[in-house]
Amino acid sequence: MEQDIFHTKKQLSVNGQTYDYYSLEALSNQGYDIHKLPFSIRILLENAVRNFDGFSVTKENVETLLHWKPKGSDKDIPFKPARVLMQDFTGVPAVVDIAALRAEVARKGKNPDHINPLVPVDLVIDHSVQVDYFGTEYSYQRNMEEEYKRNKERYQFLKWAQQSFDNFSVVPPGMGICHQINLEYFSKGVIERDGQLFPDTVVGTDSHTPMVNGIGVVAWGVGGIEAEAAILGQPLYFIMPEVIGLRLTGKLPLGSTATDLVLTIANILRKQGVVGKFVEVFGPGLDHLSVPDRATIGNMSPEFGCTITYFPIDDKTLTYMRESSRTEEQINLVKTYCKANMLWRENEDQITYTEVVELDVSTIEPTVAGPKRPQDKILLKNFKPTFIDLLSSSFEREYIEHEDRESVIRWKNEGGNQPTSPPKEITDGTKIETKEKNGLKTVWIDKGEQKFSLSDGSVVIAAITSCTNTSNPFVMVGAGLVAKKARQKGIDVKPWVKTSLAPGSKVVTDYLKKADLLKDLEALQFHLVGYGCTSCIGNSGPLPPAISKAVDDNDLVVCSVLSGNRNFEARVHSQVKMNYLMSPMLVVAFALAGRVDINLTTDPISYDKNQLPVYLKDIWPTDDEINAVLKDVLTPKDFDKNYSEIFEGNEIWRNLEVPKGKLYEWDQESTYIQEIPFFKDISETAPVLENITKARALLVLGDSITTDHISPAGAFDEESAAGKYLLVKGVKKEAFNSYGSRRGNDEVMVRGTFANVRIKNKLAKQEGGYTSYLPTGEEMSVYDAAMKYQKDNTPLVVLTGKEYGSGSSRDWAAKGTFLLGIKAVIAESYERIHRSNLVGLGVLPLQYEAGDTAEKLDLTGTETFTISGIAEGLTPHKSVDIIAEKENGEVITFKAIARLDSLIDIEYYRNGGILQYVLRQFLDKV
CATH class of the missing domain: 3.20.19.10 (Aconitase, domain 4)
Structure with a gap:
């Protein structure tokens, strides 16, 4: 029950209406040093004061926040988010849990209708689309059809939940990625509910929820179980955090992007040690970063290890809200409330932080990160020697320059190259030959008119994917201009590269079409494959058969390049051992090069039809070129158009038939949705603790x-424990789908736990999900x-x-x-x-x-x-x-x-x- 023991409840008139709010200034007037608190701590304080009830939020909780110390403390603080965000991989098991809670309540003779979300929940179906089809105009449509074919049962379940639960909305497949939709549409900055104003806050069942820190929303990722507790009205409790101040000066130099900046920050903050801490950004350099730039940084908070990377609300925030078609009434509400309640970015020099980390943004250089951790920063100019060192240290491979890699159409004079085995022909008529030179293997693939070689360092996946960067129009338009200039120079993506374009919202394709750049990306086979996370979460789809066989048969160390945020082992693709994060612009560049053992700052990226060299500088757009395009094509109408139909879905979604009723009808034969066993016949009192x-x-x-x-999300094969289970159930290999898509079935998921093909258990000789039964x-x-x-x-x-x-x-x-x-x-x-x-x-x-x-x-x-x-x-x-x-x-x-x-x-x-x-x-x- 709401209580105002600190006498902070005030009224604020805005847009012709009067609202209640809890005033931090009133606390300041009582002698508390609110002006010294980081903005993120102020928001937690407002949250505790507003939700104080003397039980779940106590006076001690509030006082702990009022007396925040830079070194934090070991005291608990509670947090009740204004809303919860979910994606379908984590959302399905969460809905299974809540439906199972209802089932157990009914079994115990109680009213299951009382089990309902108590705060708004938005679930976005974005994690299930796979890149089965690519490089063609029909890729998007075919991938969507495959997605529905594989996931019909899951989608029916989610549609049932939307109809059965209060406060629960579902964004259908093919509309965008949850974090980009959250940034562009769901986030309000300030919320009005029941005549009361308060800061917009979120927890999400995906670790990249801090993306909306960039628009001034305190938000972070939690486990599905914590999110469910928040949905059911429980505060989230955590230890009072330290707050690291990240002070930015300067502005990005020509040729560098927000992606280069965030990969640099990931490296710096991992070394600093910010796990479990808040990071708050301030300083004059912040004035030069747009909300999409800030969101790119906030998105990768889990890669730094911190809980949030918070950007206080300022004029840049309001500019973005206006550009993304928030109403003038909402923008005025945000401005008026934040200025009245000490949440507007000003007087930064008065704030006390735990520590301050300085970064001069003008020193940022083009950067990539990998091959298996986001924080492992590599300057573009050092990429080639670093790759060669890693090839030796991680894979015990000797490196040799392959002079004939530019021979795609032509077959160069082979000299001492002699076949070591007869050519192998696979189903589509492609022939694969392994040749040796100086004792080292090169694999040649003959596809009729095309003959090309694969070797260690070849790029087999180039994916413009993930909300991290596709939410940023600057780098997306930049990628389109790189493609346009590459076409003008007469160079193309190498034929062994699987390309894909998977934006985080339909707004992206709209402005790329208006800029006439989508056709340039498509000309380089970066066709739209879907609106979802795709390669960033392991939904890369299969490699072309010839490439797949060549990699497996010859144990090649091939690479992926992607504009995502995660590159952990076996995440992007089980056959790809080295994965590198970079901007969408560099993704296009490396797809043109076809390999990573190249110094793009000095070496030719490719050769034109006359065999003249083309360099990266020849196809790299200037900032002025990018900004000129953005000025012409990015309008609020694009956001209006797409978000006015965000919940409609396509015809398949609209025609999905779903069961009625408040209790879900569990199908014992289902291999996708099963009642979780946690709550069945639970005792009404907790058992005693035991050693x-x-x-x-x-x-x-x-x-x-x-x-x-621990819990892989990608594909699995017939020999895995999960695969064997599905085969027994009569599911064919081609219908296995992915671990992530089957998170609603505990029988599959428990068999997939610790089943990653790259996990190294010291109790087993084999790599992968093996162990010794010690007895x-x-x-x-x-x-x-x-x-x-x-x-x-x-x-x-x-x-x-x-x-x-x-x-x-x-x-x-x-x-x-x-x-x-x-x-x-x-x-x-x-x-x-x-x-x-x-x-x-x-x-x-x-x-x-x-x-x-x-x-x-x-x-x-x-x-x-x-x-x-x-x-x-x-x-x-x-x-x-x-x-x-x-x-x-x-x-x-x-x-x-x-x-x-x-x-x-x-x-x-x-x-x-x-x-x-x-x-x-x-x-x-x-």
Whole structure:
């Protein structure tokens, strides 16, 4: 119940109406140093004051925020977001969970209608389109048809949810990416609800939700379980954050882009160490960054490791709102409220930050990042030597210059090249020959008139994808101009490159068409393939058969280039071992070059029809050229047109038949949607806590294990545990779809947990999802071993290193961990979201004491582990005792910190998870 114990409730007149609001200035007048607080902390403070009820939000919570210290604190603060954003991969299991909650409430004789979202939820279907078709005018239509064919059952389920739940909207497939739609349409800056004004705030079930930090919205990614708790009215609790000030000076130099800037920031802030912290941007350099530039930076917050990268509302914010067709009434509401409530960007020099990191934006140079982490920055001018070093250090390959790579149509004089095996012909008549020169392999592919070679460093995927950069008109128009100039020079994309254009909203294709640049991109085979995340989340689709076979048969280290935000191992494509992030403009350039072992700053990118060299500088547009196009083609009408029909969908969506009723009718034969087993026959009181005894290690892992390693989202084959399950169910290989699309079925997902083809488990000889069943030493899939342990009633643990769970906010990385029978993870450090997700599933995150590691403690993972200190006196950050007994009887004892960071974390853990806690709270009240 709303209470105004701090006497801050005031009224504000704007646009001819009077609204209530909670005044930070009133707190300032009471002697609190509000002007010294970072803007992001002010928004958390307003949130706590407005939602104060003396129970879930206490006076101590508010005072903790009022007395924010630069070094943060170990005290809890609550947060109730104004709305929740979802995408379909994480949204489907969230809806499954809520539908399962309703089912259990009904089984217990209570009214299931009470289980409903209490805040608005927007779900955007954007993660399911795959690039099956590319390089043709029909690519978009065919990919959409395939998407519906594969996902009809999931989409019917989501459409049922839209009709069944209050406060729940669904944006159909083919309309855009959730974060770009959030930036361009959903985000209001300031919200008016029930006669009250307050800052727009969001949590999203995708880690790149901080993209809207760029438009002045405090927002971050959470696990699906946390989001569901927020949807059901629970505050999200987290430790008071430190706030790092990122002070920008200068402006981007000619030839550099916001992508180069964000990859530089990712590198700097990872080194700084900002995991779990807020970053707030300020300084004179901010005056030169548009909202799309800011959003590009905010989008990659999870790559830095921080919770948010916040940009306070200022004149640039209002300019973007006007350009993206927000109403003048809304713009005036934002301006008036923010200026009245100390949330307008001004007086930055009065703010106290935990630390300040300085960056002169004028020093930014063209940059790429990779090959497997977004923070691994490489200057474009150093790309070639860095690649050569990585080829040697990571793959033990000797590098040799291949002088004949420019021979695409012509077959050069081969000299000493002799076939080492007869040409292999595949189904489409293509022939593949492996030739040797100086003992090194080159693979030649003969496709009739075209003959070309593949080798280590060849680019096989070039994807303009992801909301990170497709939300930025400057780099998208820039990519179109690169394509136009390349056509004028008579050069083309290499024939072994799979190209794709997947913008984050239809606004992008509209302005590219108006600029007459879409035809230039299409002439280089960058045809529209869909509006979705595609290659950025592993939905790259298959490589052409000849390329795929050549790569596999010869173990080639081929590359992808993409304008995305993630390039973790096996994420983009299972056959592609090196993946590089870059601007859309550079994606086009590397597609023209066809390889990454090239210095684009000095070497020819290609040769024209007369065999004259063409350099990158010959096809790179100036800033003035780009801005002139933007001025002509980007108008508010483009946003109006597309967002007026955002919820309509195509004819297939409109004709989808869905079941009626408040309770979902579960189909036991479905391989997509199943009732999650978490809540069935749940006790109405939480069980007592117990110590973990005689546990075995299921996996022993290294550093930087991502949620992609734990719960992959891409394709899987017949030999995987998930593939075998589907085959038994009568699903053919071509209908497997992806792990991400099957997140509504726990049977598939638990089999996919720790099944990444690149995961390296020290308990297994094979790379991939394998382990040893320790009682016998037999090597088998992680899933099969876990089931044998469950049959033996043996609890399980995972040993791992630093930054465990970095990457996407995948709730299934925690759900799968729980369903495998893993009771605890022992790590050197955790990424913020995954630690929270583990707690939210009742899995205990333990952290070695400072200086300890598995290696230093001489732990191999073959020991038997007993963890005590859980059953009694469990407190936040309690030090627990662990006894590891080796097979020879030797005993190792050590302590670890229980990463239950707050009292509410302990309650969630005690209940076996956050949703179990919410369900018991509900059952207790009705």
